[in-house]
Amino acid sequence: xxxxxxxxxxxxxxxxxxxxxxxxxxxxxxxxxxxxxxxxxxxxxxxxxxxxxxxxxxxxxxxxxxxxxxxxxxxxxxxxxxxxxxxxxxxxxxxxxxxxxxxxxxxxxxxxxxxxxxxxxxxxxxxxxxxxxxxxxxxxxxxxxxxxxxxxxxxxxxxxxxxxxxxxxxxxxxxxxxxxxxxxxxxxxxxxxxxxxxxxxxxxxxxxxxxxxxxxxxxxxxxxxxxxxxxxxxxxxxxxxxxxxxxxxxxx
Amino acid sequence: xxxxxxxxxxxxxxxxxxxxxxxxxxxxxxxxxxxxxxxxxxxxxxxxxxxxxxxxxxxxxxxxxxxxxxxxxxxxxxxxxxxxxxxxxxxxxxxxxxxxxxxxxxxxxxxxxxxxxxxxxxxxxxxxxxxxxxxxxxxxxxxxxxxxxxxxxxxxxxxxxxxxxxxxxxxxxxxxxxxxxxxxxxxxxxxxxxxxxxxxxxxxxxxxxxxxxxxxxxxxxxxxxxxxxxxxxxxxxxxxxxxxxxxxxxxxxxxxxxxxxxxxxxxxxxxxxxxxxxxxxxxxxxxxxxxxxxxxxxxxxxxxxxxxxxxxxxxxxxxxxxxxxxxxxxxxxxxxxxxxxxxxxxxxxxxxxxxxxxxxxxxxxxxxxxxxxxxxxxxxxxxxxxxxxxxxxxxxxxxxxxxxxxxxxxxxxxxxxxxxxxxxxxxx
Numbered sequence: 001x002x003x004x005x006x007x008x009x010x011x012x013x014x015x016x017x018x019x020x021x022x023x024x025x026x027x028x029x030x031x032x033x034x035x036x037x038x039x040x041x042x043x044x045x046x047x048x049x050x051x052x053x054x055x056x057x058x059x060x061x062x063x064x065x066x067x068x069x070x071x072x073x074x075x076x077x078x079x080x081x082x083x084x085x086x087x088x089x090x091x092x093x094x095x096x097x098x099x100x101x102x103x104x105x106x107x108x109x110x111x112x113x114x115x116x117x118x119x120x121x122x123x124x125x126x127x128x129x130x131x132x133x134x135x136x137x138x139x140x141x142x143x144x145x146x147x148x149x150x151x152x153x154x155x156x157x158x159x160x161x162x163x164x165x166x167x168x169x170x171x172x173x174x175x176x177x178x179x180x181x182x183x184x185x186x187x188x189x190x191x192x193x194x195x196x197x198x199x200x201x202x203x204x205x206x207x208x209x210x211x212x213x214x215x216x217x218x219x220x221x222x223x224x225x226x227x228x229x230x231x232x233x234x235x236x237x238x239x240x241x242x243x244x245x246x247x248x249x250x251x252x
Numbered sequence: 253x254x255x256x257x258x259x260x261x262x263x264x265x266x267x268x269x270x271x272x273x274x275x276x277x278x279x280x281x282x283x284x285x286x287x288x289x290x291x292x293x294x295x296x297x298x299x300x301x302x303x304x305x306x307x308x309x310x311x312x313x314x315x316x317x318x319x320x321x322x323x324x325x326x327x328x329x330x331x332x333x334x335x336x337x338x339x340x341x342x343x344x345x346x347x348x349x350x351x352x353x354x355x356x357x358x359x360x361x362x363x364x365x366x367x368x369x370x371x372x373x374x375x376x377x378x379x380x381x382x383x384x385x386x387x388x389x390x391x392x393x394x395x396x397x398x399x400x401x402x403x404x405x406x407x408x409x410x411x412x413x414x415x416x417x418x419x420x421x422x423x424x425x426x427x428x429x430x431x432x433x434x435x436x437x438x439x440x441x442x443x444x445x446x447x448x449x450x451x452x453x454x455x456x457x458x459x460x461x462x463x464x465x466x467x468x469x470x471x472x473x474x475x476x477x478x479x480x481x482x483x484x485x486x487x488x489x490x491x492x493x494x495x496x497x498x499x500x501x502x503x504x505x506x507x508x509x510x511x512x513x514x515x516x517x518x519x520x521x522x523x524x525x526x527x528x529x530x531x532x533x534x535x536x537x538x539x540x541x542x543x544x545x546x547x548x549x550x551x552x553x554x555x556x557x558x559x560x561x562x563x564x565x566x567x568x569x570x571x572x573x574x575x576x577x578x579x580x581x582x583x584x585x586x587x588x589x590x591x592x593x594x595x596x597x598x599x600x601x602x603x604x605x606x607x608x609x610x611x612x613x614x615x616x617x618x619x620x621x622x623x624x625x626x627x628x629x630x631x632x633x634x635x636x637x638x639x640x641x642x643x644x645x646x647x648x649x650x651x652x653x654x655x656x657x658x659x660x661x662x663x664x665x666x667x668x669x670x671x672x673x674x675x676x677x678x679x680x
Contacts (some may be wrong), residue, residue, distance in 0.1 A: 048632050049632070050628055052624075070629070071637075072628065072631045072632050073631040073632075073635060073636050073637065074642075075632075076631070076632055076634035077634045080631075081633075082632055084629065087629070088623075088625050088626050088629045088645065090629070090630075090644070090647060091647065092644075092646070092647025092648065092650045092651060093643050093644065093646075093647045097643070098630070098643070101635050101639060102633035102634055102635055105633070105634040105635050105636065105639070106634050109634065141647075142629075142634050158633065162634070163589075164634065184339075190465055247671055
C-alpha cells in the first residue's frame, strides 16, 4: 500500500531524512521507533505533505499513486491521515463544524452526498463515546483548552470518522496516563482492518503493549537502521538504543 | 486634486424640499458656514489614508433620484422604516404603535417640533472632527426622528433600511436623530444598501441622545455596491447611567468611511463598541472612533477587527480621551487585524489621551496573518484551502459577530461575511 524509496528531506537546508526505504502492505501495523531527533516526526510530516519540509529526492507512493505530487488536502482525500503529535488549538472554529467540514470534504471527493448537521451530530456523538470524549467537546473550539489526553483522543476520533487507508500516528502515546493510553489504543485497534495500513511513530515501547505491531523499525540519523518483528521493540526497551551503535545525545 | 481645494459650491445647493421652515433655515445656515470647507487631503490627519480614495466630482453633487428598487425588506419580527435616497418611504415602512414611542419623518413635523429639532441636530457631534457630518447637515432633505418618552421601551427592534442609488450620478444624505428619554430602551438596526449602477456618494449622520439610564443598542451594516462611496457618522451622548452598545459590520468599497463618537457625559454611563470590517480587491475602508470620558465612573469597551485581502486597505483609528474630571474611568480598546495577502494593507492607530490620574485604561493592536500550522491541520483533514482559510478567517471575527443581539441580523451578517471571505480566497 505505502511504498517509500530512498526518501531524502530537509528543513531550512538541513537534511533530516537521509534515504528512507519502507514498504507497508494493507492490513499491516508498523512501528517506527528511534531516539529524539532521529527524523521520526519529520517522516510523518513529509508523508502528510507539510511544505515546511522539502523533499530533495526519493519516491513515495500510496497504492501506486505518487503522493509527493499531491497537495496535503489531496493526500488526505486519497486516504492519508496523520494523528498529530501536537494537535493545534483553533479557537473560534467549533470542533463539530471542523469535523463535519472534513467528513463532507471526503464524501464530496468520493461522490457521496454531504451529511446534514443533524445526521452528522448523531455520528459524531457515537464516535466521541468510542474514544471516551464527552460530547460537550464537540461544541468547543477545535482542541481549545483540551488536555493532552483529550487532544490525542480527538485525533483518534478524527481517524475513526475519516476512515483513512493509511493512518500515521505521531507519538500518539506521549503525555497520556495509563487509562487514556488504553482508550487511545482501543481506538487504534478499532481502526485495524484488512484494507488499512497503520504507521505508528513512537519513542517508547509501552504503546506497543496495547497495539501490537507486525513490524518494528529503528530510525536513527535519518535512516532505518534495523527492522524486525514485535520482539525488536522489547529488546529496545530492555537494552536502549546503545547496542545498535546509536549515541542518543549525538542524534539530537 | 489641488491640495488647497475647498468643497465645490455645487455640493452646497440644497434641492428644494418639503422640510418645515425651521429645518430649512438651519440647513441654509449650515450650508453658508460650509462654504470654505477644505476638502481633506493627505495632510489632513484624520483623512491621511483615505483622502486619495475620496472622489468629490461635481457630478455627485446633485441629489440621487430614481434607482428603481424591487427590494423586499425582510426583517423578521421587527418594525421597519425605509429611507430611499434620504427620503422616508412611509408606505414601505411598518411603524410601531407603542406608547411613548414616536417615529416621525422630519418633513411631517409640526412647527414647534421642527424648531426644537433644529436646535438639537448636530449636538452630539464634534464638527471639527467630522467634516462630512456638516455636509449632511447642509443637505439632508428629510430624516427620521425617533422620540422615546421616559421609561418607554420599544418591544421589537426597529430596522432602518437605507437604500441609495439612482439613474444618474448623485448623492444622498440620510439623517437619523434619536432622542431617548430617561430609562427608555431601543434597538435600532441600520442597513445601507445600493440600487442602480450610477456613481453615488452616501453621506449619513445618525445621532443618539440618551437621557439618564437610557439603553440603546445600535447595529449598523454597510453592504453597498462598488459604485458607492459611503461617508457616515454616528454619534451618541450619554447622561448618567445610560448605556450605548454599537455593532458595526462593514464591507469594503471604493471608499467606506465611518466616524463613531461616543461622549460619556453623565456619571456611570457606559458603552460597548464592536466593529468588524472586511475588504478585498482594491477596496478601502476606514473606521475612526472617539470615546470621550467626560464624567467619572464611566466604562467603555471597544473591540474592532479587520480582515484585508488582495490589495485592499483597511484603517482603524481609535481615540480614547479621558477628561480631567473623569476619575475612576475604565476604558478598554482592542483592534486586531488579519492580512490575507501580502499586497493588503492595514493601518491601525490607537490613541489614548488621559488627563485624570485614577483611571484604568488598556489598549492593544495586532496585525497578523493566518496561522500556517492551523491551516495545515485543517487541510490535512481533506478540507480545501479556500474553505480552511474561510473557517480560520471567520474564527477571527466570530466572537464579535456572535454578540450582535438581533438574531436575523446576526445570521445574515454571518452568511454574507462567509461569502465575502470565500471570494477573497478564490484564485488565491
